[in-house]
Amino acid sequence: MVSMDFTPSVLTAAAGFGTGLSLIVAIGAQNAFVLRQGIVRRHVLPVVALCAVSDVILIGLGISGIATILSHAPGAITVIRWAGAAFLLAYAAFAARRALRPGTLDTPQEVGSATLATAVLTCLALTWLNPHVYLDTVLMLGSVANNQGDPGRWLFGLGAAVASVSWFLALGYGARFLHRVFARPAAWRALDAGIAALMLTLGITLVVS
Structure with a gap:
């Protein structure tokens, strides 16, 4: 028979999963990049793995106490904000x-068939130069997790980490079902125009915030 002590642990991990998922699923630059890589089916595994591992590291940093350090170092967030905006x-x-010169899935040079190194560097920049990552994942999620005490905070963090890995796997590999839709240049024009508008909005928001 399962011990009753198991129930609070499961609930804590589930709370971490839900909280982490609510922060990760929001439309942003990182998700847009993963979606695009998934559609063209290029470097999906390394991009997904990099995003998931980065999130796990950031969650761990927040739980381990770096959130307190960041809260007393606004200058660090400012530097990240300007670099991220640029x-x-x-x-x-x-x-x-790309939106002005759309390609198709049959013309990968127009779709932006970046090398693995370029994809990795872009993914790193979109992840680690995003100040919202530090505000949401490190500061907010870390603070909520640390309110759980020991060992609850680590169970909460485990749930959030599982949410991150699950989301990026679903986004990266689920995007392939849109493959047929993006066989047309018009679809790429719409996607890249939307990505351009999103990135521009996020960049301007960082500048004026």
């Missing part, structure tokens, strides 16, 4: 250029 605005320009 990158997002540049990415918006490239996406806008």
